[in-house]
Amino acid sequence: MPELPEVETMCRGIAPLVGRKIVAAGRLPCQRRPIAVTPGPAGWKSRVVGQKIDRIDRVGKRVVIVLSNQERIVFEPRMTGLVLMAEPPSIEHLRFHVDVSTRKEPLQLRFWDRRGLGSVRLYSAQEFESAFQSGKIGPDALAVSPAQLKECFAGCRQSIKPALLDQKRLAGVGNLYASELLFSAGVHPAIRCHRLTDKQWKAIHKTMLKVLRTAIRYEGSTLGDGTYRNALNKAGGYQNKHRVYNREGLPCPVCTTPIQRFVQTQRATFYCPNCQADALGQLEEPTSWES
Numbered sequence: 001m002p003e004l005p006e007v008e009t010m011c012r013g014i015a016p017l018v019g020r021k022i023v024a025a026g027r028l029p030c031q032r033r034p035i036a037v038t039p040g041p042a043g044w045k046s047r048v049v050g051q052k053i054d055r056i057d058r059v060g061k062r063v064v065i066v067l068s069n070q071e072r073i074v075f076e077p078r079m080t081g082l083v084l085m086a087e088p089p090s091i092e093h094l095r096f097h098v099d100v101s102t103r104k105e106p107l108q109l110r111f112w113d114r115r116g117l118g119s120v121r122l123y124s125a126q127e128f129e130s131a132f133q134s135g136k137i138g139p140d141a142l143a144v145s146p147a148q149l150k151e152c153f154a155g156c157r158q159s160i161k162p163a164l165l166d167q168k169r170l171a172g173v174g175n176l177y178a179s180e181l182l183f184s185a186g187v188h189p190a191i192r193c194h195r196l197t198d199k200q201w202k203a204i205h206k207t208m209l210k211v212l213r214t215a216i217r218y219e220g221s222t223l224g225d226g227t228y229r230n231a232l233n234k235a236g237g238y239q240n241k242h243r244v245y246n247r248e249g250l251p252c253p254v255c256t257t258p259i260q261r262f263v264q265t266q267r268a269t270f271y272c273p274n275c276q277a278d279a280l281g282q283l284e285e286p287t288s289w290e291s
């Protein structure tokens, strides 16, 4: 958390910055353990101040500001990072700012991060190219075709749920949306990728697009801890649409069987044992789902 829908919402929320000239950028004074910011103050001043913001991009779960000199400011929220254009949830966790000039009041983007695992990095066009080339990060979950999706997991013997979280294979899906999309696809989360049929890959592709696009429309999921906010410091709405995530013991919305929870690679997985049954006998070792 945040995953593709939340980060896409952040990108859309900072669209008012496009076309503006940057007048200041750098780390904000913060008493907490500092987050990773590169370069130092002199680099931000010489390479960023005076540049115009050409556009906002998203790379997987990162917000990317593209400057007119083709350098990129990359915000990685990781666990609790937020990209804000409004008052932050707290002052003490403000980490970084980018100020732009406007005819009226100046606009300020602020990066806020409670746990401080996020980062802000400036890349030259070339550095960006090599940092995010194929092999380092997979294709975007919203941009792959059904055939490309299957290709992302070619030769993969890991269970599908943890495999979906591997950003080197596919970018954007995280723990929450992986459980949700596999439920909608009717695919058991512990089936190993190489045992999935073409029909199941197609179902995963279709429901992945549907779940991610719907979650974007609802501006992402704000969980019980309330951390995730959109760029205007407002909660998302998709948490009310979750069908299995964090719903252990509650009835399945389709068949009323209680939702089950188990752990795969240290992450909680939620599924319906009836709707996501191992109908084709694809589970090799049903007692050891930790892959």
Ligand SMILES: [Zn+2]
Binding pocket: 252, 253, 254, 255, 256, 257, 272, 273, 274, 275, 276
């Ligand atoms: Zn069910």
